Amino acid sequence: MMNYGSDGTHGRDVAGAPEGGRAARSALRAASAPGGPSAPDVPGHDPAPAVRARGLSVVRGGRTVLDALDFDVARGRVTGLLGPSGCGKTTLMRAIAGTQAHVDGALDVLDRPAGDASLRPRIGYVTQAPAVYDDLTVRQNLGYFARVLHPARTARAARREAVDRVLADTALASHADVLAGHLSGGQRSRVSLAVALLGDPELLVLDEPTVGLDPVLRRDLWALFHALAADRGVTLLVSSHVMDEAERCDQLLLMRDGRLVAADTPAALTARTGTTTVESAFLHVIAEGDTPTRPAAVDGEPRHDGAPHPEGEPHPEGERHPEGERHPEGDSRPAPRASVARTLATTTRVLRQLRHDPRTIALLLVVPSAMITLLRYVFDGTAGTGTFDPLGASLLGIFPMITMFLVTSIATLRERTSGTLERLLAMPLGKTDLISGYALAFGALAIVQSALATGLSLWALDLDVTGSPWLLLLVAVLDALLGTALGLFVSAFAASEFQAVQFMPAVLMPQLLLCGLFAPRDEMQPVLSALSDVLPMSYAVDAMNEVLRHPDVTPDFLRGLAVVTGCALLVLSLGAATLRRRTR
Numbered sequence: 001m002m003n004y005g006s007d008g009t010h011g012r013d014v015a016g017a018p019e020g021g022r023a024a025r026s027a028l029r030a031a032s033a034p035g036g037p038s039a040p041d042v043p044g045h046d047p048a049p050a051v052r053a054r055g056l057s058v059v060r061g062g063r064t065v066l067d068a069l070d071f072d073v074a075r076g077r078v079t080g081l082l083g084p085s086g087c088g089k090t091t092l093m094r095a096i097a098g099t100q101a102h103v104d105g106a107l108d109v110l111d112r113p114a115g116d117a118s119l120r121p122r123i124g125y126v127t128q129a130p131a132v133y134d135d136l137t138v139r140q141n142l143g144y145f146a147r148v149l150h151p152a153r154t155a156r157a158a159r160r161e162a163v164d165r166v167l168a169d170t171a172l173a174s175h176a177d178v179l180a181g182h183l184s185g186g187q188r189s190r191v192s193l194a195v196a197l198l199g200d201p202e203l204l205v206l207d208e209p210t211v212g213l214d215p216v217l218r219r220d221l222w223a224l225f226h227a228l229a230a231d232r233g234v235t236l237l238v239s240s241h242v243m244d245e246a247e248r249c250d251q252l253l254l255m256r257d258g259r260l261v262a263a264d265t266p267a268a269l270t271a272r273t274g275t276t277t278v279e280s281a282f283l284h285v286i287a288e289g290d291t292p293t294r295p296a297a298v299d300g301e302p303r304h305d306g307a308p309h310p311e312g313e314p315h316p317e318g319e320r321h322p323e324g325e326r327h328p329e330g331d332s333r334p335a336p337r338a339s340v341a342r343t344l345a346t347t348t349r350v351l352r353q354l355r356h357d358p359r360t361i362a363l364l365l366v367v368p369s370a371m372i373t374l375l376r377y378v379f380d381g382t383a384g385t386g387t388f389d390p391l392g393a394s395l396l397g398i399f400p401m402i403t404m405f406l407v408t409s410i411a412t413l414r415e416r417t418s419g420t421l422e423r424l425l426a427m428p429l430g431k432t433d434l435i436s437g438y439a440l441a442f443g444a445l446a447i448v449q450s451a452l453a454t455g456l457s458l459w460a461l462d463l464d465v466t467g468s469p470w471l472l473l474l475v476a477v478l479d480a481l482l483g484t485a486l487g488l489f490v491s492a493f494a495a496s497e498f499q500a501v502q503f504m505p506a507v508l509m510p511q512l513l514l515c516g517l518f519a520p521r522d523e524m525q526p527v528l529s530a531l532s533d534v535l536p537m538s539y540a541v542d543a544m545n546e547v548l549r550h551p552d553v554t555p556d557f558l559r560g561l562a563v564v565t566g567c568a569l570l571v572l573s574l575g576a577a578t579l580r581r582r583t584r
C-alpha cells in the first residue's frame with residue numbers, strides 16, 4: 001500500500017496519519033528552502049500560476065503540433081492534460097520541462113522562462129517510458145539520481161532519507177534491492193516516478209504515469225498525487241488519454257490536434273455542457289467547435305467570459321514573454337558549473353552497471369590479451385625476424401581504442417534510447433559531468449585492460465621493448481581515452497545499436513590501414529600519406545614504435561602523446577556539444 005492519505009481517493013486527510021506527519025515535515029522543509037513551494041490554500045493568497053503559456057506553439061518535423069496555446073496551471077493543484085493519442089500532450093509536457101526544441105510564444109514555469117537552468121532542481125519530469133537504468137537496482141537508481149540532485153558529501157544522510165521516503169511513497173520498499181530490469185512495467189514506471197519525487201520538486205510533470213497499471217494501483221497513484229498537492233503544495237500536471245481519469249483532477253486542460261479545446265474544472269465543464277461525464281463533455285465541446293481562447297483560471301473558477309486576465313492584462317493574443325524575449329530556442333541559459341561530485345557519481349554509476357554484467361567485464365579484460373597471444377603464435381614460424389615486436393607493440397595501443405570505442409558508443413546510445421539522457425539533462429547535471437564521468441569509468445577499465453595485455457606481452461610473450469613498459473601503458477590508456485571520446489561522439493549520429501556498430505569500421509578501419517602498421521607511412525602514395533598525417537591513430541603507433549626502439553623519451557614520442565591527448569580532449573568536447581538538452 002502506498003504512503004498517502006487513507007481515503008484512497010484524494011488523500012487530503014493524510015496530515016493526521018503518521019505518514020502525513022512525515023509528509024508535512026517534508027513540505028515544511030521544502031517551504032523553508034529558498035524558492036520552496038507556495039502554500040496552496042492560504043486565505044487571501046492568490047499565487048501566480050505555476051505554468052503560464054501565451055501563444056505557445058511548437059513545430060516538429062515542419063508541422064505545427066502545438067498551435068498558439070493560452071493556459072495557466074494553478075499552483076498546488078492536480079491538473080489533468082487530456083486528449084486523444086497524438087494530440088500533443090507529450091510535446092507540451094516537454095516544452096514545460098524545458099526539453100522540447102522549436103518552442104515559440106511565451107511559456108513561464110515557476111516564474112522563470114521554461115528551460116531556464118535554475119528550474120532543473122525544481123521540476124520533476126517523468127517521461128512516458130520509464131527512464132531508469134535496468135542494470136541497476138531500484139535503490140542504486142535512486143541513489144545515483146539523488147547524488148545528481150544533492151552531490152555534497154555532507155548531504156549523504158539527507159539523500160538516504162530521500163531515497164527511503166520515495167521508496168515508501170511509491171510502495172517500492174520491498175523491491176529496493178531488485179534490478180530495475182527485473183521489475184514489471186508498472187513497477188518500473190513507479191521507479192521512474194520515485195526518481196522524480198527525490199528532490200521535493202515544486203512542479204511534477206507526469207506523462208501518462210498510470211498507463212498499463214491495474215485499477216488498484218491507478219487509484220493508489222492518484223491518491224498519492226493528491227496527497228502531494230495537499231500536503232506538500234506540489235503542483236502536478238498529469239497527462240492521460242483515458243477520459244475517466246479526468247474526474248480525478250482539480251483542473252483540466254483538454255486538447256485535440258494540437259489545440260486546447262477546454263480549460264476548466266471537471267464540474268464546471270460538465271455543468272457548462274449539460275453532460276454528466278468529462279468524456280461526453282469533451283465530445284460536446286468538439287461537436288460545438290467550442291474552442292476557448294481564454295486561459296484556465298488559477299483559482300479554480302472557469303474564465304471563458306472575456307473577464308480580464310488575473311493580472312489585469314488585456315487579452316494575451318500573440319503576447320510575447322514579459323521580458324520581451326522569445327522562448328529560449330537554444331540552450332543559452334547558464335549551464336550548471338562542472339561538479340567533481342557529480343562526475344564521480346556518474347563514474348560510480350557506470351562501473352556499478354558494469355558490475356552487474358560480469359561477462360562484459362571478462363570479455364573487455366580478456367579479449368585483448370587473447371588477441372595479442374594469438375598474434376604472437378601467428379608469427380611463431382618467423383621467429384627472429386622481429387615482426388611480432390612492432391605489430392605487437394602497436395596493437396597494444398590499438399585494442400583498447402577499439403574496445404572502448406564500441407563499449408562507449410553503445411552505452412551512450414542506450415542512455416539516449418532509454419530516456420535516461422533526457423532525464424539527466426533535465427536535471428542539474430552538467431554535460432561535462434556526464435562526459436567526464438564516462439571517460440573516468442572507461443579510463444579506469446582501460447588501465448586494467450592495457451596493464452594485463454602489456455604485462456602478458458612483455459613477460460610471457462617475449463615482446464622486446466627497448467624503452468619503459470610504463471610508457472607503452474601510458475600510450476595504451478590515452479588511446480583508450482581517444483576510443484571513449486570517439487564512441488561518445490559518433491553515438492550522436494547513430495539511430496540504433498546496429499548503426500553504432502557499423503561506425504566501428506567506418507571510423508577505425510581507415511585509421512588502422514593508414515597508421516603505418518601494414519605499410520610504412522612515408523612509402524604511401526602522397527594523398528594517403530597526407531591523410532595518415534591527420535589521423536590520431538598514426539601518432540599512437542609512432543609513439544609505440546619510439547618506445548620500442550629508444551631507451552629514453554624522445555621528442556617524437558612526446559609529439560605522438562600530445563597529438564593523441566589533444567585529439568581525445570577535442571573529440572570529448574565535440575561529444576559534449578552533441579548532447580542536446582532539447583528534443584526536436
Ligand SMILES: Nc1ncnc2c1ncn2[C@@H]1O[C@H](COP(=O)(O)OP(=O)(O)OP(=O)(O)O)[C@@H](O)[C@H]1O
Pocket residue numbers: 060061062063065083084085086087088089090091092128241584
Ligand atoms: N519528431 C517528430 N517530427 C514530426 N512530428 C512529430 C515528431 N514527434 C511527434 N510528432 C507528431 O507530433 C504530434 C504530437 O505528438 P505527441 O507525442 O506530443 O502526442 P501525444 O498526445 O503525447 O500522443 P500519445 O498520447 O500517443 O503519447 C503527433 O501528431 C506526432 O505525430
